[in-house]
Amino acid sequence: MEALNQNSSQPASFLLLGMAGLEDLHTWLSIPFCLMYIAALLGNFVLLFVILTERSLHEPMYLFLAMLAAADLVLSSSTVPKALSIFWSLSKEMSFHACLTQMFFTHLSFIAESTILLAMAFDRYMAICNPLRYTTVFTHSAVAKIGLAAIARSFCVMFPTIFLLRRLPYCGHNVMPHTYCEHMGIARLACADISVNIWYGFATTLLSPGLDIVLIGISYVLILQAVFRLSSKDAQLKAVGTCSSHACVIFVFYTPAFFSFFTHRFGHNVPHHVHILLANFYVLLPPVLNPVVYTMKNKRIREKLSRVLFRTRQVR
Template sequence: MAAINQTSLQPPSFLLLGMVGLEDLHSWISIPFCLMYITVLLGNFTLLFVIAVERSLHAPMYLFLAMLAVADLVLSSSTVPKALSIFWSLSKEMTFHACLTQMFFTHLSFIAESTILLAMAIDRYVAICNPLRYAMVFTRSVVARIGLAAVARSFCVMFPTIFLLRRLPFCGHSVMPHTYCEHMGIARLACADISVNIWYGFATTLLSPGVDIVLIGVSYVLILRAVFRLSSKAAQLKAVGTCSSHVCVILIFYTPAFFSFFTHRFGHNVPHHVHILLANLYVILPPMLNPIVYTVKNKLIREKVSQVLFRTRQVW
């Protein structure tokens, strides 16, 4: 009987409205979003293909990059297709369980990507500060364990949110002013106290991406200290060059995400459609720019991508 009552309090589906206040511009907004998503797919699949077929790219740094590409594909593919469906008025409904599934994979891939970025920062730290120990520390088995740890950590952080949302009564509230389902967006539709959800969401943000960004910062302070101790100017420039692409990716990933997080909680005067736009930017902008940054900044990847694309063109 309790199960029946709980089910009756959960809406069979949610109606996602997209960017409320900008409904007349949905068709125009969809154009850059569609082009960006196509770029995400082409860029990340190309990167994965090149890393898979080129044995010279089977080093830890590039294996981490492949993990990052997978996380980017999951992050964008969990959200952008539904957003485009809303913009094109194809389907604005999403069942309750589908909404929870989308929320779970969106946040899981975000936390996993943050963990991978931390692992890449540690990789650069060991490569520059302890180069003689690098091959011993970052073996392929260690890299594989780090990848599994990133997934396990994300799963452990996000799995409780499913139960935190399922316990809430929604009293028929099923209209969500958003383009995709996220934890607090769903929780705010409930007709009950959501303090646990708020504090859990705040704690997980501080303890997963928050801790990651602090540790990344510490690793780069140590890297810079080691770089400035190098006697050769050429060695200093080479060390900085190996880290520049990773620093760009970190800034691209965390800046819109944390800006969205803090404006969502503290920016009460910020228009709602700006919140939604920021929430969409952090799930599509980093996945689009990451492969571009690494291809442009990393000479070896640039050469291998050119070789693979040239060979493919010759076959055709």
């Protein structure tokens, strides 16, 4: 009977307000959001197409990059279209189950991307610190298993949150001052104790992206130690160059995400619209900037990209 009462108290839909406090700027905010989303779609689709069609790029580092592009597409497409719909006043409502689905895929793609970045850091560590074992460790089979492990890990972390949110009574509270549904944003609408949700969210953040960034940091310390032991200055610059694009992507990915996480929990004096802006930055900035960083920093990708575009123009 209690479960039935809780079920009946789930709202049929949520009303998303967008940038609460900045409603007058919604139309103007939609312009950079729309342009950045188009850039993210184009950049990641082109990157995926080039890597998948060019057999010479079927190497571990580039296959991980293709996985990263796929995760970026899911991350941005899970959130930005609804945000634009809110900004343009097309639809501000989202059903309860659609909201849980959006939350699930948003967080799943974020954790998967963090796992892929960790795998890329290990890839660079093996390539620089233990190059003789690189080809035996990073086979195509191993890369495929790492990709599946990233999805499985994300699924296992996020699946319990669906039940943690479904068990809560909401007492008719359905107004969410946000552009998309996220775990704690939904939980805070409940009229019951949400301490389990809070601790689970905190634990998963520390044990998923939190642990990943620590392991990435350790791998880069070991990489730098190996680089500085190289006798040749050219060899040092080449080794640093191979890691620079990955380091830029790590900075772009984790900085807004952790800043959003900590201000959301401890920055009680930070205005609410700043929280929402930060939450949008970490789902939009990496998908936009990752293809740009890797294209600018990686000579082989630039060459293959220009070859594919040139070939396409010739066919036309």
